[in-house]
Structure formats: structure tokens, C-alpha cells
Amino acid sequence: MKIAILSSHTSSLFWFRMDMMKEFIKKGHTVIALGSEPEAEWKKKFQEYNIDYRQLYVERNGMNPLKDLKTLRSLYTFMKKERPDKVFAYQAKTVVYGSLAAKINGISEVYPLIAGLGSIFRGKGFKNKIVKTIMKIEYWAACKSSKKVFFQNQDDKNEFILNGLIQDDKTVIINGSGVNLEKFKPTPLPQEPAFLFIGRLIKDKGIMEYLEACKEVKTKHPQVRCLLVGPFDSNPSALKPEELTAYVDSGVIEYFGEQNDVRPFISQCSTYLLPSYHEGTPKTVLEAMAMGRPIITTDSPGCRETVIEGLNGYLVKVKDTQGLISKMEYLISNQHICKNMGEESAKIASEKYDVKIVNQSVMKEMGII
Structure with missing residues (x-):
């Protein structure tokens, strides 16, 4: 199978999802990683692990609808050309626009990860309320377009269910991104605090x-x-x-x-x-x-x-x-x-x-x- 991994932060893909992508490859599948940083900087690094890296247009922290539309168009073009069998997405914009782009192209095997809700989702104030309302609509659409949605803690899962963004039977709790115990091993404590x-x-x-x-x-x-x-x-x-x-x-x-x-x-x-x-x-x-x-x-x-x-x-x-x-x-x-x-x-x-x-x-x- 061809599996696409989407993120708005390339270094996060490389450092936090590499163990998962290597497992996919070990099972005999093809992995394409999409992130925001230039291919000239990252493509060779991913190729060392037999992963094909593509740059995706996405502005991680912006709220410009025209730029977000460009992100959706970029993902739509990718989905239409590559036709991945499964899509794993995390971080807000790639979750939302990746799920929608997949649905438009008739790809149903979409699995977003809600890896923490940001300050806007839990913040207060009039402006924050408007942005939060928009985000809730976007997350609802993303969840509706997905087969399963991963959460890393019960609080975030409950927040989505309470706000009517997802049904409980569509949710899966996982224990974070995990930690590579072969790489991170106990070491002696220093003598001074x-x-x-x-x-x-x-x-x-x-x-x-x-x-x-x-x-x-x-x-x-x-x-x-x-x-x-x-x-x-x-x-x-x-x-x-x-x-x-x-x-x-x-x-x-x-x-x-x-x-x-x-x-x-x-x-x-x-x-x-x-x-x-x-x-x-x-x-x-x-x-x-x-x-x-x-x-x-x-x-x-x-x-x-x-x-x-x-x-x-x-x-x-x-x-x-x-x-x-x-x-x-x-x-x-x-x-x-x-x-x-x-x-x-x-x-x-x-x-x-x-x-x-x-x-x-x-x-x-x-x-x-």
C-alpha cells in the first residue's frame, strides 16, 4: 500500500514520526511524507530511510483564508496524483485540509491524530470564540471525512465528543507518540541538582x-x-x-x-x-x-x-x-x-x-x- 503522512511541521515528522514510518516500511508499504519545509533541505534525509518527502504549502500559525485555500489545493493535487491508500495526518491544518482533500478525491482511509488542542481551542475572549467556532466546524468536517480519529489523552477526546464533533465509536486513544527505548535509555543522575x-x-x-x-x-x-x-x-x-x-x-x-x-x-x-x-x-x-x-x-x-x-x-x-x-x-x-x-x-x-x-x-x- 501507499501511505501518506501529513504534517505542517517537517522536523516533527522527521523526529517524532520516524519510528512509525519505519514500521510501515518494514511491513512492505510505501511511505510519502508531506511537510512545510523545502525539499532541498529535507528530501535526502528522508530518503536515507526509504521515505519519499514532498513539500506542502502550509502556513502553520496563520489564519489567512486565501493561504489556507492554497493549502487545500496543494493537498487536493497531491491526493489526485498519488492516490494514497491510507492517510495519517496530525497538526490542525493538515488534519483539516488533508481530510477534506482526501474525501474530495474519494479516499476514505483517513486517520487524523489530534495531538493536543491549542490555546485557541481552550482560550477565552470574543475573538477567540469566533476562531474557535470556525475550528470546530473544520474539525467536525475532518472527523466526518475520517475512518478513525486518534487522540492522545481522554481530555481532548471528551472535548470533541462534548462539542458534537465526533461519535465515541470513531475515536481511538493511544499513549502519545511513544518513546524509542532502544535510543532513550537510563543514564546516571548528575551529582549536583x-x-x-x-x-x-x-x-x-x-x-x-x-x-x-x-x-x-x-x-x-x-x-x-x-x-x-x-x-x-x-x-x-x-x-x-x-x-x-x-x-x-x-x-x-x-x-x-x-x-x-x-x-x-x-x-x-x-x-x-x-x-x-x-x-x-x-x-x-x-x-x-x-x-x-x-x-x-x-x-x-x-x-x-x-x-x-x-x-x-x-x-x-x-x-x-x-x-x-x-x-x-x-x-x-x-x-x-x-x-x-x-x-x-x-x-x-x-x-x-x-x-x-x-x-x-x-x-x-x-x-x-
């Missing part, structure tokens, strides 16, 4: 809460390291470079930019933090768990599933900087707990989030044998 945040530098990820918590913690515990890995972003809520500069120049934060391999940085931390406002299931948390790190994250959709309170980490309220500081200081003063919590994280990652188990669930639902 160190915290790490990995992610796009956008406010919905809780980056400001992390920076402010680190600033407070460093005043009392100057020996503690606070590491930051991740790219700046075009999202409207993105952190500006000049906003980060003060934290770096004052020695609060050690910033390493975007990294293709996060394992060396996870190895340097004793605790992994992600104070995100909402997620599907955060991939970086799963990777940190697999490497034997305790987790401090928020009691929010997608995040709360990764932590058993007091066993492998702690949950704090969304936007609760003081709660974050409290847990950080507790682990600084009780470093012996980190080792036990890290071992529990690795155990949970192995039993629940092994990418092989997750991919088997996906392939079963998609009828890929």
Missing part, C-alpha cells in the same frame, strides 16, 4: 513560568543548573530572543538552542520540567522518563497522564510559578528521592509508552499488516 526544559519557546509551553521559577531558585541555590533547549517560534505567543537574553546574561539559564539529539542534555539534568498549559502527550517528557528522570509538569490535558503523583514526579497547577518553585526546592533538598522517582519513570515508560506498543496500536486500527 539540575533542571531541564525542552520545547518550542512559546508561552503555552510554560516557558515564562520556567524562567521565573529558575530565577527564584538560583537566588537561594546558586549551585543549581537550569538548562533550556528549544527553538524560537513563529507562534503569536512565542518568546522573543531579547526576552530570554536577560536570563542568560545573568547566569540564570544555560541556553543551548535547538538540538537534533536531546539525550546529552537529559543526561545532564536531575529533574525534567514541563509547565505546559496543554499537550497531546508531551514527547520530551516520555524521553526524559525513559532516561530515568523524575518529572515536574502541570495538572493539565496530556501532561497529567505522564505522572503518578509522588511516585515518578509531581503535578502543579497551570501558571503556578510558586508551586513549581516549591517542588524544585523540595527535590534540591531531597536529591535521594530523584533516583527512586527516575527509576519509576523508566518503568512507566517501558510498560506504557514503548513506541513499539504504540505503533502496533496505530497499525491495528489502520489495518496495516
Whole structure:
């Protein structure tokens, strides 16, 4: 079979979906990956894994209807020419327009993944309400055009059902994107306490809460390291470079930019933090768990599933900087707990989030044998 994988973010395709695409190929199928970045930059990288990469026109964060129409046209042309047997799509615009383009071309084997609902879907305000209404109509159309729809947490699934966007029997819950346990293995904890945040530098990820918590913690515990890995972003809520500069120049934060391999940085931390406002299931948390790190994250959709309170980490309220500081200081003063919590994280990652188990669930639902 010919299987198309659609995403509005090429690097996400390459780093987060590669294990799944390799499984499809191992089963003897052809995989075409579509993303937003130029073919000149990415085609050879995908070819190394026998995946055909195509550039798709899509503006990830824009709301220009003419540009979105161009995205639909681009996907329609692809579907008409390639006639994929099955389509797997994730991220809002490729889910919506990929599903519609497939339906127009008579392709019924479409399987979107709702990998977390963004700030617009859960936000408030008049403008947000208008955009949310449009998004709900688009998601309803996408779900109607799909055979099954994957969700990474119960909160997002319930949100769709509550809003009448999908029937329960069309939904499938999977345990995130999974984590490659052959690649992410437990490593020894550092001797000194160190915290790490990995992610796009956008406010919905809780980056400001992390920076402010680190600033407070460093005043009392100057020996503690606070590491930051991740790219700046075009999202409207993105952190500006000049906003980060003060934290770096004052020695609060050690910033390493975007990294293709996060394992060396996870190895340097004793605790992994992600104070995100909402997620599907955060991939970086799963990777940190697999490497034997305790987790401090928020009691929010997608995040709360990764932590058993007091066993492998702690949950704090969304936007609760003081709660974050409290847990950080507790682990600084009780470093012996980190080792036990890290071992529990690795155990949970192995039993629940092994990418092989997750991919088997996906392939079963998609009828890929």
C-alpha cells in the first residue's frame, strides 16, 4: 500500500514520526511524507530511510483564508496524483485540509491524530470564540471525512465528543507518540541538582513560568543548573530572543538552542520540567522518563497522564510559578528521592509508552499488516 503522512511541521515528522514510518516500511508499504519545509533541505534525509518527502504549502500559525485555500489545493493535487491508500495526518491544518482533500478525491482511509488542542481551542475572549467556532466546524468536517480519529489523552477526546464533533465509536486513544527505548535509555543522575526544559519557546509551553521559577531558585541555590533547549517560534505567543537574553546574561539559564539529539542534555539534568498549559502527550517528557528522570509538569490535558503523583514526579497547577518553585526546592533538598522517582519513570515508560506498543496500536486500527 501507499501511505501518506501529513504534517505542517517537517522536523516533527522527521523526529517524532520516524519510528512509525519505519514500521510501515518494514511491513512492505510505501511511505510519502508531506511537510512545510523545502525539499532541498529535507528530501535526502528522508530518503536515507526509504521515505519519499514532498513539500506542502502550509502556513502553520496563520489564519489567512486565501493561504489556507492554497493549502487545500496543494493537498487536493497531491491526493489526485498519488492516490494514497491510507492517510495519517496530525497538526490542525493538515488534519483539516488533508481530510477534506482526501474525501474530495474519494479516499476514505483517513486517520487524523489530534495531538493536543491549542490555546485557541481552550482560550477565552470574543475573538477567540469566533476562531474557535470556525475550528470546530473544520474539525467536525475532518472527523466526518475520517475512518478513525486518534487522540492522545481522554481530555481532548471528551472535548470533541462534548462539542458534537465526533461519535465515541470513531475515536481511538493511544499513549502519545511513544518513546524509542532502544535510543532513550537510563543514564546516571548528575551529582549536583539540575533542571531541564525542552520545547518550542512559546508561552503555552510554560516557558515564562520556567524562567521565573529558575530565577527564584538560583537566588537561594546558586549551585543549581537550569538548562533550556528549544527553538524560537513563529507562534503569536512565542518568546522573543531579547526576552530570554536577560536570563542568560545573568547566569540564570544555560541556553543551548535547538538540538537534533536531546539525550546529552537529559543526561545532564536531575529533574525534567514541563509547565505546559496543554499537550497531546508531551514527547520530551516520555524521553526524559525513559532516561530515568523524575518529572515536574502541570495538572493539565496530556501532561497529567505522564505522572503518578509522588511516585515518578509531581503535578502543579497551570501558571503556578510558586508551586513549581516549591517542588524544585523540595527535590534540591531531597536529591535521594530523584533516583527512586527516575527509576519509576523508566518503568512507566517501558510498560506504557514503548513506541513499539504504540505503533502496533496505530497499525491495528489502520489495518496495516
